[in-house]
Amino acid sequence: MISQFFILSPRGDTIITRDYLGNVPKGSSEVFFRKVKFWDGGGHDAPPVFNVDGVNYLHVKDGGVLLVATTRDNVSPSLVLELLKRIGGIIKDYCGLLSEEAVRKNFVLLYELLDEVIDYGYPQSSSSEALKELIRNEPTILKPSKSKLGSPFQIGKGPTGVIKSVLDTTRTDSGRRDEIFVDIVEKISCTFNASGYIQASQIDGAIQVKSYLAGNPAISLALNDNLAIGRRESVTPDYGGYGSPSDVVMLDDCNFHESVSLTRFETERTLELIPPDGEFALMNYRSTYDFKPPFRVYTTVEEDRDSSIKAVIFIKVRADFGSDKVASGLEVVIPMPKDVQRLSCEYENKDIKGGITQSWDWQEKAHRLVWKFNKVPGGTEHTLKVRATLEDGFNAALKRGVGPINLQFTIPMFCASRLNVRYLQIQKADKNYSPYRWVRYVTMSNSYVVRS
Amino acid sequence: MSDSKYFATTKKGEIHEFKEDLRSLDKSKKKDAVKKVIAAMTVGKDVSMLFPDVVNCMQTDDLELKKLVYLYLINYAKTQPDLAIMGVNTFVKDSQDPNPLIRALAVRTMGCIRVDKITEYLCDPLQRCLKDDDPYVRKTAAVCVAKLYDINPELVEDRGFLDILKDLLADSNPMVVANAVASLAEIQEVSGKDVFQITSQSLFKLLRALNECTEWGQVFILDSLATYQPRDAKDAESIVERVSPRLQHANCAVVLSAVKVIMKQLDLIEDQTLVKTMHKKMAPPLVTLLSAESEIQYVALRNINLIVQKQPQILSHEVKVFFCKYNDPIYVKMEKLEIMIKLASERNIDQVLLEFKEYATEVDVDFVRKAVRAIGRCAVSLERAAERCINVLLELIQTKVNYVVQEAIIVIKDIFRRYPNRYESIIATLCENLDTLDEPEAKASMIWIIGEYAERIDNADELLEQFLEAFPEESSLVQLQLVTATVKLFLKKPTERPQQMIQLVLTYATQETDNPDLRDRAYVYWRLLSTDPEAAKAVVLAEKPVIADNSNSLEPSLLNTLLNNLSTLASVYHKPPEAFVSRTRLAVQRVDELQPTAFEEDVVSISNSDGNAGAAPSGKAESSAPAPDLLGDLLDLGGPAPAAAPAPAPAQTSNGNAGAAGGISDLLGGLGDLDMAGGVAAAPQPARYADPFAAPAPAAAPAPAAAPAVAPLPVLLPADKGKGLTISGQVGRQNGHIVYQLSFHNGSGTPLDGFMIQFNKNSFGLSPAAQNIDVPPLAPGAGGSAVVPLLQNPAMLSPVAANAGLQIAIRNNQQGVFYFNDVLPLTALLTEDGRIESSAFVSSWKTIPDANEANKALPVNLTNVEAVKAKLAAVNIFLMAHKQVPTTNEEVIYLTGRANTVGAPTQLLLELRFSKGTPGIKVFTKSNRPDLAPMLFDALPALLAL
The missing domain is CATH 3.30.310.10 (TATA-Binding Protein)
Structure with missing residues (x-):
């Protein structure tokens, strides 16, 4: 099984190292780092699994650090990678977040954890909850003051705005706060063709739970009762008894955390579980059914009336979602045709209200224009007018060169699949017990591409 | 207070300081000191000299301190077991502590001390802990059995620990079950014994445990189930039924292992409706794997690549999910592309082509090239879509992006070979782009096209002449194509200019070059042209066999091996486990990979699936020929030995030493198996038929990308001494036996067979276990390899002082006997x-x-x-x-x-x-x-x- 485990900083320093079998030479972390750094001459990301001199190296990147395992056996790589991911999650649960600094500040605690997570190279307990009773060290929680944390939704995909250790629930002092966060996180992929039609779309969603409930009471979580799960190809689409597809939330496939009981799921779409402390994905799901894309982009290219070697390109972005919602941070990346030598931009609506700020940046080396917003309210429309100086003069094929345009955004309280939590119940007899309950939605772009 | 401050101490004399603090009576100071020591250990400093001081801290009630000390101990347990054993008394005491955490800690740490002395102390605590009331202690003890087995297997068997482990499979705690499974699987693998063989009785037990244990344990159980051979279809059906709920698991490793089990069992199920249902059931979970992190996606994609080669229908409707995402890392994109090609069909080709075309305009050069190749491969494999593919390629050529054009020309050459006389109208477009070609493969492809269609290109002579100007500087790939293309041009248009060109080319190729392939080819053409131009025409312009796209598909027996190894590293590398697992395991009764080129996964080429006109008759040649007595040819052997050579019976130990025959023939039996495996591994390599006249397919070119993974064996008999036969070899060890690894290359003009071997007496009494060498008949130009097990036989002992020299004789039916020397490496x-x-x-x-x-x-x-x-x-x-x-x-x-x-x-x-x-x-x-x-x-x- 696993011979060694180590955590490397972005510069390749070993911050944590553990040897379980002793059959891999000591310099392996340097061998690994050199290989990853200079994969294919340094141009490409190294694949997560590779072999050097009979030693297999498996790694994942998380929180800016590299989590690495080595082995000499023909192991299950997905098991090792899952475990590495899980170790990253455990570190987040115990230290509040995963970063080089957090690892360095908590290394004794992490060694203690690692000894419980892996024994003789075999995965043991990998649930933050179960580990709690075995751990004696206290975490050092980093203050989230650092600007790099930015908006809470930018770290990972989960309800991570909270930087808090699972060990918190075992405390009895007044500082303790019982709370549970349930986040419906959806990552959407959408590809538009040049005429604006959707070519392919997909939602990868998860119900992420972060629980800090002392005594671990059972909870039940009710989802839409018009939820249908099944395959598109089935001869007669099963809309679960609801006449038209528009009423139904359709998912292709889903899976659940092992703590979930599904006895009431088939009939009432209700999930029951005793949530372990810490963060976990209660349910993962995937849907390739149509949804309304939150952003549309339109490009037009015109000849400049004043100059034959210039073109005017209009990029229009429309936020196609309810005006009660606001996308935080929209970034539009527009590759430019080879012909374009220089360009300058103007905003069409210069004085927009509501504290919206926008900026553009011509990245000459990558030959692309980046247009950024701090926020975009639903229902609004924005246009960027680009005046480009051309090498060979205007031609009609220019439009094909503008793109493919990529969008990156986060829309809080928006759910592309329309999945929702009807209620979240904490089953505890005590009437006075009312912990904080947070149910939140967020939709993020995964691969949102407008082709030209 | 944070731990990072412990990293700060780097001054000199810190060891002394640590010592002081470790001896301190102040508990928190002591604890701090241990933390500092561990910090030093982490950054790679040697703090082993503090061992006695740290061990002294072990006897404490403070659990945190105790754990820290154990942490230190485990770290040094492996490298300095002699030191770690100092703590043994405390371990034994701790293993009876009322606190289960401490009991488990003691057993866990003791198991990590790899020195046989520890076993004396370990056995009793282990026995107790395996039956402990606390599941945490039991699960720790279960793993410890595997640790102990690695140090002293007999002891584990004598003490009955294996039986206890098997009982733990039915434990009430999921983690205990998981570790019992893991431990048994590990022991099975290191020992090669059937400690964990699944029988129809234990099968039920395991299937029940599958529901009871942790996710990791489920992976181990599923992996063991994958090796189980069900009795009948009913048996297989019930396994599939019990395993299929695992497909819904959130853990990707569980899903992939479940897929492995189901794929294997489905082979045995006759009920086609059930097979179909299962195929349908497997698709969504496999697709869901692609929603995971890129790292997991990569592993999933490599596995899906294998699955769709065997059962494309499972995912035939899902090609869309393999479309590349904007933010996919390049390693994911490349794999998705490969699967898209495999799933492309006439139904979805339009969609797929649209994607490929989009990819061909991206930034990453390698990805773009692969996308262009993908279009070509679809054209070759989907006849009805060929024209659409060509149109896309032509559009891409119009972009004038240098590497896109070159890549497109390479694949268009393959399309011409696949569909002769159909799309030649596009040649004019191709010819517009000659100037941009600067890569050998693209140049060679273009030259082939010009030569092949010389009669339809008005200025073919001019075009070729452009290339000929730089002839001496070109790579050999281009030179070879130029020679052939010029000959074709001359045969098709025997006018003055081509005549001058051919003079020039052939003169240069025969006189100025050092490349034997080029020279030989030029000579062949020259003689053909000078003796009988009509014959030359018949040979050079002969109709070429049509090619098919089988590049990047694995050869069936390798594919099956890999499917049996689904969800292992083998399935990611697409190589059999023997090729990279370096820990020699007795369990693996396979001869190591001798043909490193058997899996040329990276060679993107369309293989030459020729009808093999001139290849060797594979049957036996002259079986009636008198088999010369090899033994008689060797000097030192006494009496005449039986001349019955061809019988490959293991009984043939005619070394004049009948006394040891019983024992030896047993051994030979085992080695016989070994040999068979070697034969199987070597067999799938078909003799590559290199067509010297019109070899346009890249397969005929010695693909430089497929560099051999292992060092070549030293040459023992060079071709000039072996009448064209080259023998390379080396004595080495495999799985605890001395073997002679041999490889042959037949450079003579005739097929060779009936290889036999004998040794002269030598300092170590080495002799082959059997005289026949298990190598298939070698066609001219073909190679083969074999592993000859060697035995040590007192009768073969030469009485002089030890020297490493070996005198060897090898014969075959056609060429007689060759004698040569080799040097025995001591390591063997x-x-x-x-x-x-x-x-x-x-x-x-x-x-x-x-x-x-x-x-x-x-x-x-x-x-x-x-x-x-x-x-x-x-x-x-x-x-x-x-x-x-x-x-x-x-x-x-x-x-x-x-x-x-x-x-x-x-x-x-x-x-x-x-x-x-x-x-x-x-x-x-x-x-x-x-x-x-x-x-x-x-x-x-x-x-x-x-």
């Missing part, structure tokens, strides 16, 4: 059980007379000592100790190994002295056979160099 004789107690080492060193000592200074610069140790251990030279010589900067390494010499094995004792940074190393050796010393000195430089 070193046995796996050569480790001895350090006390035995010391006493042997004292008792062996000094006259037997030999020494030599070797000009080796030892830098990476750890790596050298590992390298030595791999050839069974084991480390006894590594010390610093006090008051000097000299270091000493003591090593030992056991040479299997006839009569009694010889224990070799070694001492290496060297100073870090100063080149040169002094070697001292002692053994009962001083005559082995020179061989040892010969072997060492290669082993010590890195």
Whole structure:
């Protein structure tokens, strides 16, 4: 099984190292780092699994650090990678977040954890909850003051705005706060063709739970009762008894955390579980059914009336979602045709209200224009007018060169699949017990591409 | 207060400071000190000298401190077991502590101390802990059984620990079940014994445990189930039924292992409706894997690649999910592309082509190239879509992006070969882009196209002439194509200009070049043209066989091996486990990979699936030919031996030593199996038919990308001494046996078969276990390899002082006998059980007379000592100790190994002295056979160099 485990900083320093079998030479972390750094001459990301001199190296990147395992056996790589991911999650649960600094500040605690997570190279307990009773060290929680944390939704995909250790629930002092966060996180992929039609779309969603409930009471979580799960190809689409597809939330496939009981799921779409402390994905799901894309982009290219070697390109972005919602941070990346030598931009609506700020940046080396917003309210429309100086003069094929345009955004309280939590119940007899309950939605772009 | 401050202390004298603090009575100071020590340990400092002080802290009630001490102990347990054993009394005491955490901690740590002495102390606590009331203790003890097995397997069996483990499979705690499974699986793998063989009785038990244990345990159970051979279809059906709920698991490893089990069992199920249902059921979970992180996606995609090669219908409707995402890392994109090609069909080709076209305009050059190739491969495999593919390629050529154009031309050449006389109208477009070509493969492809269609290109002579100008500087790939294309041009348009060109080309190719392939090809053409131009036409312009797209698909037997290894590293590398698993396992009864080129996964080419007109008749040649008595050809053997050569029976131990025949024939039986496996591994490599006249397919070119993964064997018999036959070989060890790895290349004009081997008497009594060499008949130009097991036979012992020389005779039916010499590497004789107690080492060193000592200074610069140790251990030279010589900067390494010499094995004792940074190393050796010393000195430089 696993011979060694180590955590490397972005510069390749070993911050944590553990040897379980002793059959891999000591310099392996340097061998690994050199290989990853200079994969294919340094141009490409190294694949997560590779072999050097009979030693297999498996790694994942998380929180800016590299989590690495080595082995000499023909192991299950997905098991090792899952475990590495899980170790990253455990570190987040115990230290509040995963970063080089957090690892360095908590290394004794992490060694203690690692000894419980892996024994003789075999995965043991990998649930933050179960580990709690075995751990004696206290975490050092980093203050989230650092600007790099930015908006809470930018770290990972989960309800991570909270930087808090699972060990918190075992405390009895007044500082303790019982709370549970349930986040419906959806990552959407959408590809538009040049005429604006959707070519392919997909939602990868998860119900992420972060629980800090002392005594671990059972909870039940009710989802839409018009939820249908099944395959598109089935001869007669099963809309679960609801006449038209528009009423139904359709998912292709889903899976659940092992703590979930599904006895009431088939009939009432209700999930029951005793949530372990810490963060976990209660349910993962995937849907390739149509949804309304939150952003549309339109490009037009015109000849400049004043100059034959210039073109005017209009990029229009429309936020196609309810005006009660606001996308935080929209970034539009527009590759430019080879012909374009220089360009300058103007905003069409210069004085927009509501504290919206926008900026553009011509990245000459990558030959692309980046247009950024701090926020975009639903229902609004924005246009960027680009005046480009051309090498060979205007031609009609220019439009094909503008793109493919990529969008990156986060829309809080928006759910592309329309999945929702009807209620979240904490089953505890005590009437006075009312912990904080947070149910939140967020939709993020995964691969949102407008082709030209 | 944070831990990072512990990293801060780097000043001198810190060790002394640590010592002080560790002895302190103040608990928190003590704890702090241990933390500092652990910090130092983490950054790679040697803090082993603090061992006694740290161990002293072990007896404490403070659990946190105790855990810290154990942390330190585990770290040094492996490297310095002699130190770790100092804590043994506390361990034993702790294993009876009322706190289950401490009991488990003690057992866990003891198991990590890899020294056989620990077993005396470990057994009783382990026995108790396996039956402990607390599941945490039981699960820790379950893993500990595997640890103990690695140190002392007999003890584990004698104490009945295996049976206890099997009982734990039915434990009430999921983690205990998981660890029992893991432990049994590990023992099964290291021992090669059937400790975890699934029978129809234990099957039920395991299937029940599947529902009861942790996710990791489920993976181990599923992996074991994958090896189970069900009795009948019913059996298989019930397994599939019980396993299929695992497909919904959130853990990708569980899903993939479940897919492996189901794929295997489905082969045996006759009920086609059930098979279809299962195929349908597997698709969504497989697709869901692609929603995971890129790292997991990559593993999933490599596995899906194998699955769709066997059962494309599982995902035939899902091609869309393999479309590349904007933010996919390149390693994911490349794999998705490969699967898209495999799933492309007439139904979805339009969508797929649209994607490929989009990808071909991206930024990453490698990805773009692969996308262009993908279009070509779809054209070759989907006849009805070929035209659409070509149109896309033409559009891409219009972009004038240099590498896109070149890549497109390469694939268009393949399309021409697949659909001759159909799309030649596009040649004009291609010819517009000659100037942009600067890569050999693209140039060669374009030249082939010009030559092949010379009669339809008005200015073919001009175009070729452009290329000919730089003929001497071109790579051999381009040169070969130029020679052929010029000949074609001349045959098709025998006018003045082509005549001049051909003169020029052939003169250069025959007189000025060092490349034998080029020269030979030019000579062949020259003679053909000068003797019979009509015949030349018939040969050179003959209709070429149509090609098919089978590039990037694995050869069926390898594919099956890999499917059996789904969700393992083998399925990610697309190589059989033997090719990269370096820990020699007795369980693996396979001969190591001898044909490293058997999996040319990276060679993107369309293989030449020729009808093989001129290839060798594969049948036996002249079976009636008198088989010359090989033994008779060797001098030292006494009486005439039976001449019955071809029978490959293991009974053929006609070495004049009937006495040992019983034992030997057993061994031969085993080796026979070994040989078979080698044969199977070698067999799928079809003899590549290199068409020297019009070899346009890249397969005929020696694909430079497929560099052999292992070093080639040294040549023993060069072709000029072997009448065209080349023999390479080396004596080595495989799975604890001495073997002769041989490889042959037939450079003679005739097929060769009936290879046999014999040795002359030699210093170690080595002789082949069987005379017949298990190598298939070799067609001209073909190669083959074999592994010949060697035995040590006192009758073959030469009485003179040991020397490494071997005299060997190999014959075949066509060419008679060849004699040659080889040198036996000492490492081939070193046995796996050569480790001895350090006390035995010391006493042997004292008792062996000094006259037997030999020494030599070797000009080796030892830098990476750890790596050298590992390298030595791999050839069974084991480390006894590594010390610093006090008051000097000299270091000493003591090593030992056991040479299997006839009569009694010889224990070799070694001492290496060297100073870090100063080149040169002094070697001292002692053994009962001083005559082995020179061989040892010969072997060492290669082993010590890195």
